[in-house]
Amino acid sequence: xxxxxxxxxxxxxxxxxxxxxxxxxxxxxxxxxxxxxxxxxxxxxxxxxxxxxxxxxxxxxxxxxxxxxxxxxxxxxxxxxxxxxxxxxxxxxxxxxxxxxxxxxxxxxxxxxxxxxxxxxxxxxxxxxxxxxxxxxxxxxxxxxxxxxxxxxxxxxxxxxxxxxxxxxxxxxxxxxxxxxxxxxxxxx
Numbered sequence: 001x002x003x004x005x006x007x008x009x010x011x012x013x014x015x016x017x018x019x020x021x022x023x024x025x026x027x028x029x030x031x032x033x034x035x036x037x038x039x040x041x042x043x044x045x046x047x048x049x050x051x052x053x054x055x056x057x058x059x060x061x062x063x064x065x066x067x068x069x070x071x072x073x074x075x076x077x078x079x080x081x082x083x084x085x086x087x088x089x090x091x092x093x094x095x096x097x098x099x100x101x102x103x104x105x106x107x108x109x110x111x112x113x114x115x116x117x118x119x120x121x122x123x124x125x126x127x128x129x130x131x132x133x134x135x136x137x138x139x140x141x142x143x144x145x146x147x148x149x150x151x152x153x154x155x156x157x158x159x160x161x162x163x164x165x166x167x168x169x170x171x172x173x174x175x176x177x178x179x180x181x182x183x184x185x186x187x188x189x
Contacts (some may be wrong), residue, residue, distance in 0.1 A: 002053075006048050025046060028046055028087065029041070030042045072093055101128070104128060105122070107142055118149045118177040120177055124173075125173065129160065153176070158174065
């Protein structure tokens with residue numbers, strides 16, 4: 001899984017004027033928490049935050065006072081207009097054995113049913129996966145070229161990457177190839 005490195009600045013609690021000053025200078029307050037670790041308060045550069053990828057799962061290697069922590073981005077709290085981040089939560093997963101995380105699905109190939117006039121429709125775009133941190137995949141690649149007209153792909157049909165377990169219901173439908181709609185014409189007299 002992709003790791004993004006970020007340097008954080010230490011933050012002391014209790015001074016609102018300090019937070020306002022750091023925000024003016026282009027920093028966002030950050031809270032780091034996790035199982036078995038002490039909560040830390042810090043600042044992250046707004047430039048670093050805005051450079052994070054969208055629509056994919058990634059890990060953050062946060063460096064604070066010489067100590068590196070592997071974290072997940074849990075939440076970004078936005079301002080009341082919804083255009084500027086005002087607070088970030090990072091979950092420290094360095095002491096966690098296994099973690100459940102949503103991983104995007106990448107569909108490859110053209111379904112056979114599409115060549116016959118069908119329409120491919122993806123119903124799920126991500127799956128919940130449980131794995132050790134060093135085994136987390138960036139994405140799950142699924143070949144859909146064997147899907148014919150009216151065929152459906154279920155979670156049980158997907159082979160998980162090595163060391164991963166898919167936590168979604170095996171009966172859940174991931175994608176379908178819909179049959180073409182036939183217009184009925186009224187007989188003319």
